[in-house]
Amino acid sequence: MRGLARNPGLPPDLLLRVIDHPAVESYHVMARREFTDATFDLLAAHPDARVRVHLAEAEGATPGQRARMLDDPSPEVIKALLVGPYARWWVPLPPEVTGQPPRERVRPVPLSRAEAEEMARDDEDEWQRARAALEPALSTGTVGRLTRDPHPTVRQHVAMRAGLTEAERAAIDYRVEQGDYLAVPDWVLDADGDLLTACVRSAHPGLRRAAAFHRDLTAEHIAILAADDDFPVRLLLCEFQAAVPVDVVVRTHLAGTTINIGDLLWHPALRAADLTGYADDPDPGARALVPLDRRAPAGLIERLSHDADPWVRSAVAGDGRLSAERVLELYADPETTAAASANPHLPVTVMERILAEADHLSGPPRP
The missing domain is CATH 1.25.10 (Leucine-rich Repeat Variant)
Structure with a gap:
């Protein structure tokens, strides 16, 4: 169904x-x-x-x-x-229709020194201290105290303050793991020229992750971040930059484990790319991407529908380039029945039979 x-x-x-x-x-x-x-x-x-x-x-x-x-x-x-x-x-509603610019990140209002200092003294909430650590209004003494904060989250964030040299950041005892959530400093989003390049090349993964959001990355910046050894940097780059090379998008998608990793399949690099070269890739996930290429020949789609891996056969089973005969064969195979049900060549009589046989199915009660 x-x-x-x-x-x-x-x-x-x-x-x-x-x-x-x-x-x-x-x-x-x-x-x-x-x-x-x-x-x-x-x-x-x-x-x-x-x-x-x-x-x-x-x-x-x-x-x-x-x-x-x-x-x-x-x-x-x-x-x-x-x-x-x-x-x-990257494809918002046309501005002439909504009267609004493309959607942008909502930034928090900068705090006054008194507000920032009070937040930095919150001994109960390390996230409050972490946010305060990025506030430009903080006193030098408070910044120094936060660099020695007992909680690693605070030290991660204070090491991302604007104005620090790489040596000063390295002197702070911080460490960033792949799954750590880090704020995106506004000063990185506003950076340009040498300052932006410094963020892209920083030893602090948080600054490189933040740089991946930047709207004005150059081709050189994108190439540097695309080769980053920090997976979140590469993921954010793919999510927010339309100019990322197709193979970076593909490999990031294949390596991802987050619930929304499938969103990368809508990346514009995939829409324009020749994906037929992945048909013989040893990774079945890569072979399963070939149907996204609307120019892939029907013969190749037919071949992939016989792939040894059921994941690949399912990825191809709904493709309209398959023959009606092959669609029915895939529909008859329990491993690909669900996927073949989405094929436009499925006879209407079969569609009607699915509906008739689904009368006993139920789902959660509708509100």
Whole structure:
């Protein structure tokens, strides 16, 4: 049912039956690479606001399609439209439609010296002290005390203060692990020229991670960060820079374990790249990316549908370049049935049978 929900060949009457079925949530319907205007408009008119919210957040919807929802009566839908799909931050609603610039990071208001000093004295909350450690208004004495703070989070952050030399940062006893959460200092986002380059080349992973957010990285900066030995640096670079080379995006995606690592599959580098070279990659995850290349020949897609790895066969099973005969073979294989259910060449009679056989399924009660 969930495979069927994202099938682009699903007739309108069946689509409405699927989306209202208790075994399907509306986000299952939105998990498709693109929407026809007819399908988008049908879902945009759905009476359930949750369906329209998920449509507004759908990565596969174009900015022009999403702009057609700006007169939606639900404030939640409007909010979802303005925030946009997380995985496609580089394609916001057109400014001429919203009257607003592309979405930017909201920065905290700088603290006064009195506020910063009070926060730095919070012995109960190391995160308060860590935030204070980045405030430019802090006194020299307080900064010195925070460099010796007993909590490593505070020392991590005070070592990211503006104005320190690399030697001064290195003199602070800090260490950064891959899973550590670090703030993004505003001074790094505002840096340019030699200062930005210094952040990109800093020994402090927190400054390099912050630099990955910068809107004006040069090709040299991107190349340096793409080779960084800190995985979060490479991940953030892929998430926030459209000019990252395709192989960096692919390898970062394959190495990732976070719940949203699939968002990288929407990176613009993949949309324009020739991915057929990954068809013989020893990593099945890389071979599974080939169907994202809309120019890959049907013969190659057919070959990958016989791949020894079920992950690869499932990645290909929904591809419209497969023959109808091969789609039915994949549908008959329990390892690829769900994926083949999303193939537009699946006969409508089979789609109807899936719906008929799903009558006994139930999901969580709808609010």
